[in-house]
Amino acid sequence: MKKILIIDDEVNVALLLSKFLTRNGFYVSTAASGNSGIEQLKNEEFDLVLCDYRLEDTDGREMLRKIKNQYPNTGVIIITGYSDIKMAVELIKMGAYDYISKPLYPDEILNTITKAIETRQALIDGANTPLPVSKAGKKQVPLADGVVVGTSRASKELSRQIELVAPTNYSVIILGESGSGKEEVAKSIHLHSHRSNQPFIAMDCGSLTKELAASEFFGHEKGSFTGAFATKIGHFEMANGGTLFLDEVGNLSYEIQAALLRTVQERKVKRIGSTKEIDLDVRIIVATNENLAEAINKGKFREDLYHRFNEFSIVMPPLRDRGSDIMLLAAHFLQAANQELQRNVTHFSPEVIECFMNYRWQGNVRELKNIVRRAALISEGSEITTKSLPLEISNYKMPMFDYSNQQNSYSQTGNYQAPEQRHDIKEQRHDLKNAALEAEYETILRVLREVNFNKTRAAEILNIDRKTLYNKMKAINLK
Template sequence: MKNILIIDDEIHTCTLLRKILIKEGFDVDVTMSGSTALKMVKEKHYQVVFCDYRLKDKEKDGATLSREINLLNPHTAIIIMTGYPDVRIAIQFIRNGVYDYITKPLNAEQIVLLANKAYLHVNNIRDNNDPIATTVVTISTVVNAQGKLHESEHVFGNSSASKELHQQINLIAPTNYSVIIFGETGTGKESVARLIHSRSKRSTMPFVALDCGSLTNELAASELFGHQKGAFTGAINANTGAFQQANGGTLFLDEVANLSYNIQVALLRVMQERVVRPVGSSIEIPVDIRIIVASNENLPQAISQGKFREDLFYRLNEFTLTVPPLRNRLEDLPLFVETFVKETENELQRKSGPLSPELLAYFNTYSWPGNIRELKNVIRRACLLTPANDTIDLQVLPEEMIDLHKPVQKKVEKVNPPVQDNNLNLKAIAKQAEHEKIMTVLREVKFNKTKAARLMNIDRKTLYNKLQLLDIKFKI
């Protein structure tokens, strides 16, 4: 039975939610008292609880009640309802075990979506043996039942984390909701976005992907909104921006946190008004698009640091997906390895041998900082270096993975480091100091160039130029 408990001191809210959720097949109980709610939770198992943040019950407000329900049943998904959205409060809720929160006034479609999402989440926690096929990772081919390759951008795993992700994709894809996809570098965020698009009503229309991390402040407005001929120096021809290119379909903005504050303001206006104004033009052009964004950063934290607009976050955050890192779903590793080996065999037009037990054992102890992308590259390299039909062994691994005792960090090579001038002139001193500073920042962010550039308040192009000038090279 799909049991939901609604706790709110406003009777019309309880009535509305009960009516909406009963139509979706849920068994719904309601109460306006926090104390009564605790008794009900002790007597009956609820998979999902909707709880008002500001209950009039002096002894049991929403925050206290959510903690006590979580202690009684950690597997219950608690959703806080509040008319006072505050990202700091939201973060505190999550830390205290709350599954999600929703702002008032309530929207029926959002309520249904969130209830189903929470119910799937609870079921996956309680039943890790569910045989439903699951997650998405970035690759170009998958293996069918006959072991042959066919064109696709996804491969499905069997872990509980993969199952939940795929079920949530199926849930959100048919809607027109904006989606935020969180995940580490290399987990396949763009692949998830493409899958959402392919399963939506917009699947026959364009899917346009834009890497915001590669955009300078000067280029961002033109790339997003387009520009007129002569709008600025170098604008020899008119340019159609990503919003117009994606009209009718889906626009995917990767690393959205890298957009400047001014561009964030413009993006918010486009989302609200659904019109774009190309740079240098006075004409507003209507656009009909779905927006999906991705980030490997904590956006609520970026908001608290003043790097990301809170109103833009709430506009984008109609639904959130998190792509799990490879180290959290190692049970999917054999399938991923098999798929990448077959894909590489197809690419090289020759048969590869089996992976040695030692190599497979190492794969299961390695932390995979580059996630699925790193695994795919390692397999392709290993198959290339190993003669046809020979066993693939440890010696074909990249240098940074050879240490068997611990996961190895990305290895840094200093090729011709800056030479100290014997006279210690100012240029030599400055060059050495710049070299050391860049290396320190790169190590702090695990050699993520986008993050490093942002911390040093420069764009990525400037960072690349400095890396080349100072002869700094490192293996990824």
Template sequence: MSKILVVDDEVKACELLKRFLKTKEYDVITSNSGEDAIEKVKNEKPDVILLDVRMPGMDGIEVLKQLRELAPLLPVILVTAYGKIDNAVQAVKLGAYDYLTKPLDNEKIMVTLRNALTELYLKREVRMLRSNLKESAPLFKLMGSSDEIKRVYDQVNSVSPTNFTVILYGETGSGKELVAKAVHNQSLRKNGEFVAIDCGAIPETLIESEFFGYERGAFTGADKRKEGYFETASKGTLFLDEIGNLPRHMQSKLLRSLEERRIRRLGGKKDKLIDVRIIVASNEKLGNLVNAGKFREDLYHRLNEFTIEIPPLRKRKNDIVYLSKRFLDEVKLELNKNVTGFSTSAIECLFDYDWPGNVRELRNVIRKAVLTSSNNEMIEDQYLPIEKSSLKTDSGDFQTTQPLKVEIDGYEGFSLKDIAKKGLSKIEKNVIMDVLKRTGGNKSKAAKILKIDNTTMHYKIKEYGIRYTP
């Protein structure tokens, strides 16, 4: 049964609409203020909102603006008095699904609600399908194609078919769980469960029962038996994120379970054999935590069978354009907005930022930029909610600088002229530098790869002051 939230400061109007919608077998809740409506969306999770525009305090337009951030998929149908249609048109531009005028026509209400719900269910299905596709997508489709990340792919391909325990090191937001899932999906355990746990998010008093499960009556409130993470992940993979946050007493219990490959539920009398692969992750080197007395040395050595280090986004900046476009395509579909791409200044801004929150921060920035940008327009740098920073300018000399490399694979189908037309001079320069490096300084081969003639190649080398020394 679909749930409808009716928002109107007039209590009688709310009740009349509620009574009518209930006869049509909808679950209806009401609210008489904008502030209360926001809370009801958070707590009640309605499928559609019928929202009056004119209300004291927070009006319908302000509620709509907040809902675009809080629940971007939620259809909002504005209700406005006849003669106030300009407000409703403005609201539709802000993301409202549609508007109705008072006095309300019952047939029009039903048609609009049905259409809104149909669109909502389609969007949810698309999101679910995209999520399933993402789960099975190759890692390079999710993380990029830079040399730095290719090394991660190679390590994933090497360790996946084995039963080795893997330690993943990487900063927050760098994609550790994606890599863990890739290892699982390429392993012989891919048909088993992938269970991901944030070791720092479980209260210390509950952590043992969550990991190992419990029998009925094991403690107050244990009214039925429950499986723990180890049993849920049986014949699959258990991913322990931020394992450095695991309490010391739990570290010893984890070590025993891994050594003996058996667990015992709280309140249980018999051990249970476990068959599970362990992948752990940390944003700090576990060896350093051992030296600081925060992590058991014996557990560290038990886990340290294979290590993968995931580079931060600032050290693989040539993945930024690919990832930004990928996130843009995802959010356009989610929000049903036709944002056409990124302006030159926006791309330069994305390149120049250091991304302390890594890929997770980039994704959030693109989501907010699409939300605040207009349809049929490019994302400009002012829509990117990041602090502007600058990078050192390349001198063009391979011997003395570390240039911002751009993978040629990311520009398939484009000639150098196409790239230049986009105004991406920084990228154009680094493409030339990268190709010259690959060809050992052979300008004719480089020109052929870039689909330009030798005269243009010489001109570009001179224009950018590029000096290649093998």
């Protein structure tokens, strides 16, 4: 359980914060003055301190200086009733993780605290084990057959599900965003099953043309069609006794889906041009980043085939929901890049760790792997610094909104906005009032993206108070 110390001479504020954070799984202690807060830090280790800027016996700047000097691994968030962006910049330069203005909003402070603790842990892990795997005998990253085992709650649940389903013969659907590691999970299921000494055959359905799909799945005999110059064994036959992994299965044509259904039901396969049926003993694992239930409703995917595949489903967590795993994965990829590129890059700078922890990783694990490989290649010394990172990561830039895609409109907090809920600004472009509203709307979005949707910082940059910002966001249905 993570431990938080609240230092605030306003008893009611400290009490409300303490109750709220305790309900959210934190151990919380309070202090009513700067001196009593320092005394508690001497006697007990805390992950994070929430400190009011104006205290009777001192101020937040002095408290921050003392805490960072004496307890450098303890994170600090300053809370104040005064919004001053110059003060915020100064405090952050001194080592504060963030600066939050009163009144406090539960969702904002919980999000800030969670990120602060994850960043603190990553910095500690990065300092203690700069390169978890090496021939010199350093501690090895915990691996499970090529899948890095994470410490986040999402990763632990994923591991539990793999352990449950692997010993069975269930067909499995793995759902998740592109780059989240679906094939690695499929391999892990195979390697923990009784089929582990049999073939694991992976097939990318997204690259198949309608003409080639049948041949790739079922094989063909020599001369069975124009261009069939030799007998070909299909993927089902190659995987016999083992596991067949079908990636991006939602891209298959309806005709091929029908042929797949027959093969899965009958557990027999017949090469194109042959009359001989081959018995099959194949476990099928499929993966997709599409919503198959929606594809069924649109008539693009067969419901009967879906139920054949969906004996067990696993939802891959995106990397942005696996905060405590990010540096573990990064270290693993750095070790692999060193071996591949014959490099000796040993660790990440604290600034890079902070960048990694704050970036949204829309490309998930695949994107992290590519960034680390690139950084290892161009780094000049033993340390990866921000100079080796692409600008979109080193500058913490959020992905741009696509105003043209009304069917997939999401706020950056993850709340879906139906198209009909948004002001139809573009259709009213000739109205001067609405033109001003559009400009204001886009400015608010741009600033929120730039500050990672920290509403306090956004309000300061926009030169308005936070209540006004909330009202404007509510007016445009941005939650």
